[in-house]
């Protein structure tokens with residue numbers, strides 16, 4: 001086996017020999033199953049029955065009922081217009097609504113990618129610093145292998161871990177969704193609200209985009225945590241800082257968005273959703289190409305900083 | 319032993335911040351030799367060892383391993399080295415066996431058979447399949463040595479290998495180390511701050527103090543029979559024995575509590591004892607002070623002040 005693959009193999013063994021890794025996997029499985037059961041058996045407003053042959057008049061009746069409800073109930077004034085407009089879109093475009101299915105469940109779970117980011121950050125923050133904590137770094141770095149190669153094998157292992165989490169979550173969501181809600185064929189079309197109004201689109205495309213956007217944040221924040229923990233040789237601060245920035249980053253950008261330099265902040269660029277579905281970028285003058293360039297530069301800086309700290313510094317006092 | 323040195327230190331220096339820690343070490347270690355690296359706490363033993371294996375940058379000078387510089391040719395140099403630096407630390411959540419497999423994968427040509435062989439050698443037995451987190455210090459020390467031997471290094475570096483071991487553990491380690499040097503022709507470097515713990519396993523001892531090598535002593539494995547030694551004899555009656563030896567046998571004598579201290583050659587000892595017994599004196603015990611190295615060590619080190 002190739003030398004580098006063996007290093008990655010070593011890292012994977014260490015990762016999966018630890019209980020905490022399996023707890024993460026179990027948590028994701030529990031959330032996917034639990035959320036599916038809640039949606040199915042609690043009154044969560046999802047529409048599970050199929051419309052009949054005369055679905056047009058069914059929709060019209062539904063809208064009339066919703067409109068009447070709005071006259072009596074204040075709360076309904078907020079929630080009902082969305083459904084009414086969606087129904088009108090179906091009627092105008094002559095699209096028969098499909099019941100909620102497993103594909104839509106998978107799509108909704110794209111929100112869970114922030115949980116994947118959280119777990120990946122924890123792994124990324126520990127993979128180098130734990131070797132210092134355990135003292136094993138001294139045994140690792142006296143092999144006839146360059147420090148760069150060892151660091152790279154660790155970084156690749158973090159990405160492999162994230163990929164494993166992603167694939168497991170997709171598979172679990174699809175399976176749970178299919179079992180609980182069934183599937184509307186192999187690649188159904190769904191109707192979604194965008195900034196430009198309602199739109200019919202392929203569910204597979206939406207899944208790809210939804211999870212893809214999530215992965216951008218995941219990779220950037222995991223790389224950030226990897227860098228911080230490699231520089232400081234401890235995981236606590238890396239985890240704290242990365243998680244704080246992941247959740248507060250957007251708000252921070254909002255605070256300074258009147259300044260033009262704010263568009264160079266990492267968090268102004270991690271949400272690529274701003275360039276899709278008719279959305280406006282959060283700061284004027286930004287484009288997809290701009291954001292991708294900024295992301296690439298940050299990515300390179302993070303890795304270069306981690307590499308410099310890992311290859312150049314003495315291993316002392318451990 | 320006219321062989322090329324296995325490891326050569328050339329004017330090795332380390333400065334951390336502005337503080338000189340190692341101030342120019344120059345010496346060689348040959349194949350088949352056990353070299354003791356002796357010094358009080360804080361003398362710089364571990365720092366030197368970290369530079370030898372490339373964990374720390376060398377401020378000035380170089381370390382050559384089998385002729386290759388650890389600075390410029392790290393991979394080729396470190397390939398020949400097996401080491402434990404400070405404590406033998408392992409992945410606590412992996413078994414001893416899986417710990418060894420980790421390191422086996424990092425060097426070419428270490429087979430499963432070789433892993434079995436070293437486990438056998440250090441005598442870990444069935445414990446090898448238990449989690450390393452549950453090992454006692456002695457077991458971890460053994461696993462550390464197993465790890466260092468996996469790839470059949472020609473130089474073995476052990477930083478305080480006797481640390482935390484009981485006397486029988488120390489005796490066993492001494493046995494492996496002598497074996498490795500004599501049978502496998504490995505150059506072994508062992509550091510310690512206790513002379514008594516390594517004296518018996520070393521061929522030479524280098525004494526380091528405050529980052530400087532202040533002496534290199536050969537440990538005589540073959541006793542020098544013509545040298546005068548202090549022989550302590552517990553005999554009764556003391557005064558009679560003293561008078562007799564002084565007048566009849568022309569020996570220099572001192573009395574210490576219930577013992578006579580006679581300065582004599584090894585070959586003269588039986589005759590002295592025979593004469594004492596023949597004259598009706600009772601001899602209760604005889605001992606020869608083994609080594610004067612200990613005294614020398616203390617003379618060289620002075621009091622053990624860490625600075």
Ligand SMILES: Nc1ncnc2c1ncn2[C@@H]1O[C@H](COP(=O)(O)OP(=O)(O)OP(=O)(O)O)[C@@H](O)[C@H]1O
Nearest residue numbers: 316334339358359360361362363364365366511625
């Ligand atoms: N990272 C560091 N920064 C500053 N000083 C250091 C550093 N590492 C070691 N030292 C100093 O270098 C000196 C030598 O330390 P070293 O650990 O090499 O000693 P040692 O001979 O191995 O001692 P011991 O017998 O206690 O293991 C000590 O005075 C220590 O304070």
Ligand SMILES: [Mg+2]
Nearest residue numbers: 363364404477
């Ligand atoms: Mg030390």
